[in-house]
Amino acid sequence: MYKHILLAADGSENAVRAAKEAVKIARLSTETLVDIVYVADFEKAKSDVLHANSNDALMLERRKKVQNAEQVLREANVTYKVTILHGSPGPEIIKYANVNQVDLVVIGSRGLNKFQEMVIGSVSHKVMKRVQCPAVIVK
Amino acid sequence: MQTLKQQWLGNIRGDILSGIVVALALIPEAIAFSIIAGVDPMVGLYASFCIAVIIAFVGGRPGMISAATGAMALLMAPLVREYGLDYLLAATILTGIIQILFGIFKIAKIMKFIPNAVMIGFVNALAILIFMAQVPHFLGISTMTYLFVAITLIIVYTLPRFVKVIPAPLIAIVSLTAIAIFGGVELHTVGDLGNISQSLPAFLIPDVPISLETLQIIFPYSLALAIVGLLESLLTARIVDDMTATESDKNKEARGQGIANFINGFFGGMAGCAMIGQSVINVKSGGRGRLSTLIAGLFLMFLILVLGNLVVQIPMPVLVGIMIMVSIGTFDWGSFKYLVKAPRTDAIVMLTTVVIVVWTHDLSKGVIAGVLLSAIFFVVKISTVKVIKQDIHYIVEGQLFFASADSFIDYFKHADIHEKSIIINFSNSHIWDDSGVAAFIKVKELLAEKGIKVEVTGLDASSQQIMQKLDHMSSSH
Numbered sequence: 001m002y003k004h005i006l007l008a009a010d011g012s013e014n015a016v017r018a019a020k021e022a023v024k025i026a027r028l029s030t031e032t033l034v035d036i037v038y039v040a041d042f043e044k045a046k047s048d049v050l051h052a053n054s055n056d057a058l059m060l061e062r063r064k065k066v067q068n069a070e071q072v073l074r075e076a077n078v079t080y081k082v083t084i085l086h087g088s089p090g091p092e093i094i095k096y097a098n099v100n101q102v103d104l105v106v107i108g109s110r111g112l113n114k115f116q117e118m119v120i121g122s123v124s125h126k127v128m129k130r131v132q133c134p135a136v137i138v139k
Numbered sequence: 140m141q142t143l144k145q146q147w148l149g150n151i152r153g154d155i156l157s158g159i160v161v162a163l164a165l166i167p168e169a170i171a172f173s174i175i176a177g178v179d180p181m182v183g184l185y186a187s188f189c190i191a192v193i194i195a196f197v198g199g200r201p202g203m204i205s206a207a208t209g210a211m212a213l214l215m216a217p218l219v220r221e222y223g224l225d226y227l228l229a230a231t232i233l234t235g236i237i238q239i240l241f242g243i244f245k246i247a248k249i250m251k252f253i254p255n256a257v258m259i260g261f262v263n264a265l266a267i268l269i270f271m272a273q274v275p276h277f278l279g280i281s282t283m284t285y286l287f288v289a290i291t292l293i294i295v296y297t298l299p300r301f302v303k304v305i306p307a308p309l310i311a312i313v314s315l316t317a318i319a320i321f322g323g324v325e326l327h328t329v330g331d332l333g334n335i336s337q338s339l340p341a342f343l344i345p346d347v348p349i350s351l352e353t354l355q356i357i358f359p360y361s362l363a364l365a366i367v368g369l370l371e372s373l374l375t376a377r378i379v380d381d382m383t384a385t386e387s388d389k390n391k392e393a394r395g396q397g398i399a400n401f402i403n404g405f406f407g408g409m410a411g412c413a414m415i416g417q418s419v420i421n422v423k424s425g426g427r428g429r430l431s432t433l434i435a436g437l438f439l440m441f442l443i444l445v446l447g448n449l450v451v452q453i454p455m456p457v458l459v460g461i462m463i464m465v466s467i468g469t470f471d472w473g474s475f476k477y478l479v480k481a482p483r484t485d486a487i488v489m490l491t492t493v494v495i496v497v498w499t500h501d502l503s504k505g506v507i508a509g510v511l512l513s514a515i516f517f518v519v520k521i522s523t524v525k526v527i528k529q530d531i532h533y534i535v536e537g538q539l540f541f542a543s544a545d546s547f548i549d550y551f552k553h554a555d556i557h558e559k560s561i562i563i564n565f566s567n568s569h570i571w572d573d574s575g576v577a578a579f580i581k582v583k584e585l586l587a588e589k590g591i592k593v594e595v596t597g598l599d600a601s602s603q604q605i606m607q608k609l610d611h612m613s614s615s616h
Contacts (some may be wrong), residue, residue: 042423045382046415047473049374050259054251058381086384088423 001029002103007036007073007080008093008127011065014108018138019072022106025136026078034073034080037096038066039089059084090126097131105135141385146201150427157426158434161204161417163309165191165439166450168417169207170329171462175272176212176409177219178227179333180450183207184443185340186231186408191436193399199391200376201429202383204417205399206436209269209465210367210502211410217500218360226357228345231410233354233361234368235401241369242394250373250389256485257509258374259471260492262415264505266470267497273459273466276327283324284456287315291460306420308461312453319454329458330451337447339440340406363503365397368412370506372396375413382422416468484516518542524568526550534564540571544578551582556591566597570605579606 007022009015019036026032040048040062052058066082073080085092097105109124128135141149165187173183187206194205219227241247277288294311302310319326329335347353376387392413400410421431443450471477478486488509496505522542527534539547563582570576583593598606 040381042382042419045378046419047471049378049381050255050262050471051473051477053255055377055381086382 001032002026003029003031003033004100004102004104005032005034006093006097006100006102006105007034007069008089008105008107008123009036009038009066009069010089010108011038011068012108012110014110014138015066015069016072016108018106018108018136019069021136021138023072023076023078025104025106026073027076032079034078035100035102036066036069036073036080036082037085037093038062038082039085039087039092041089042087045086090123093123093127094130097127097133101133103133105131105133106138107135108138141201146429148428148430150425151430153425154428154430155434157421157424158431159438160306160424161421161426161431161435162438162442164306164420165204165206165417165435166442167308167312167453167458167461168209168414168465169439170450170453171458171465172207172209172212173409174276174329174332174458175209175269176215176227178224178409179335180329181334181336182224182227182407182409183212184335184439185406186403186411188436188440188443189340189403189406189408190399190411191432191439193402194395195429195433195436197391197398198395198429198432199388199393200379200413201387202418202422202427202431203372203375203379203387203392203413204421204432204435205372205396205411205413206417207409207411208368208371208414209272209469210265210371211364211412213265213268213272213500214363214367214502215360215409218357222356225345225347226353227409228343228404228407229347229353230357230360230364231400231404231408232345233357234364234410235397235399235404237361237365238369238397238400239394240397241365242390242392242397245390246369247373247389247393250370253370253506253510254485254488254513256481256488256513257492257506258370259474259477260489260496260509261370261374261502261506262469262471263474263489264493264496264502266466267493268500268502269462269469270466271497273462276455276459280327281325283326287319287324287326287454287456288460288463291315291457292463295461295464308464311461312457315457316449316453320452324454326454326456328451328455329453331455335443335447335451337444339444340408342405343407344405363501364400364410366506367502368396368400368410369393371415372413375415375418378415379418379422382419383427416465484513484520488513488516522546524550526554528554531558531561532564533561534566535568537568538571539565539568539575539578541574544574547578548581548585551585556586556589558591560592560594561586562594562596564597565595565599565602568597568602569599570602572605575602576605576608 022034026034107124124137169183169187170180173180190205215227277284291311295307298307376392380387491512492505492509495508496502521538524537524543524547586593
């Protein structure tokens with residue numbers, strides 16, 4: 001069964017939907033650990049630091065970003081942990097998944113239109129292409 | 140924290156590559172900041188070389204890039220205009236000495252008393268000033284000038300989507316300089332504003348009279364430079380700390396900035412500090428260690444030695460376009476939301492900082508005004524005490540001390556109390572000093588005159604202690 005599930009979270013509604021799917025899969029076994037991964041984007045580092053009163057306040061701000069996903073897992077009594085990474089969201093998730101050899105990646109899709117996807121690029125699409133394990137994209 | 144060996148050799152490949160990228164991105168900025176300061180481009184280039192190389196060894200934040208910066212260039216411009224380059228070099232050396240002292244006396248700790256409203260105002264004002272400094276170089280010169288600025292902006296904003304390895308500003312410079320030269324386009328060039336000498340910096344002693352008068356001239360500038368340099372450096376260090384999820388020694392960084400500026404002044408460089416934009420580029424390009432900063436400085440000097448005669452041919456409009464990009468990148472675009480969402484007083488502090496800087500062209504004045512204003516707001520905020528009545532319970536909310544004592548007494552003076560006995564609850568309050576105790580005793584007496592008995596609950600331990608120390612006063616009454 002999947003022992004180590006990576007759940008990508010960014011505070012959005014899509015992440016909550018992804019968390020719900022992760023719960024369904026995690027419940028199949030009691031040994032499953034869901035690893036909620038949030039990536040603090042390099043592009044936002046300057047403004048994050050400027051707007052935070054202290055390093056602890058910044059840490060708290062980021063923990064809040066995974067709170068909605070965390071709540072879904074807590075209510076379902078699934079074992080989980082929270083990991084905060086720094087970098088560019090797509091590549092960081094891929095690197096983390098591959099280095100730690102997670103068994104499954106669950107990620108919400110932002111629902112971009114064709115044009116947005118061409119310009120900004122979809123994180124879920126990048127992740128799906130380059131992780132070395134099965135990936136679930138939640139619509 | 141990492142060992143020194145890790146800081147130097149822990150990431151060799153990434154550090155060398157990112158160092159090269161940063162060197163390429165540094166050149167246009169070093170030239171543009173020299174122009175802002177009113178000195179030859181070499182002064183900024185030498186500064187960037189010296190500071191980057193020295194800070195690689197003595198800095199407290201591995202992977203951070205320090206060089207000639209806009210914030211410092213803006214501060215020194217009036218000094219250069221009135222007294223010339225030698226006074227700037229002397230001021231740079233003195234800036235270094237002040238910063239070393241700040242480092243020794245652990246001034247970095249004071250940084251946490253600077254509210255983020257002031258820091259947000261600082262970066263916004265800096266962005267506005269960098270932009271304003273570009274205006275004379277493109278406004279009303281020629282149609283070609285506008286066209287080249289526009290093309291530069293298009294290149295630097297669209298190309299990074301497709302080309303990730305080479306910095307877009309470099310592509311803009313190379314291609315547009317080539318077009319201008321071979322197309323024979325009439326444009327102002329860097330060469331019109333100063334010379335580039337293809338030589339290494341040499342040791343020199345600034346040609347200023349060593350006298351009290353010289354000190355009086357340079358000291359105000361040096362102090363402002365020291366403060367602003369440390370402010371931007373320590374903010375940048377926090378950003379690099381965050382991006383790399385590591386910690387750094389802020390006092391060592393302050394000392395390092397001082398050492399770098401001190402030596403830099405003797406080699407003909409203008410005062411500099413850490414750069415937010417370049418440090419972010421460095422970390423994003425894979426730079427983590429001290430080696431990246433060293434390579435950035437060395438490669439920059441190498442490029443100038445090899446390509447110096449081409450650098451003077453860079454059209455000014457291209458440089459202006461790149462600096463507009465830098466100012467847009469420096470501005471905190473979250474500020475508009477901040478103005479709406481943050482407490483009103485914070486928004487006022489932020490705006491005041493911006494307005495004073497833009498008005499005086501002096502970042503240090505804006506920061507000092509911002510800090511003072513927020514200190515006043517803070518005192519006003521905590522010096523109001525509210526009392527909430529719940530039948531016979533009177534709940535005190537806020538800090539009771541010399542500044543708030545009056546508002547506490549006033550409440551009970553005017554309160555319409557019908558009960559014969561009341562309870563004053565201090566669980567949401569704290570008594571800080573004798574004035575606080577005195578105010579309480581006065582209230583007790585006041586109520587006693589009206590025949591009301593007072594009981595106290597919810598005093599925390601240290602408030603109780605202060606009360607006990609002064610309790611004999613009320614009992615002797």
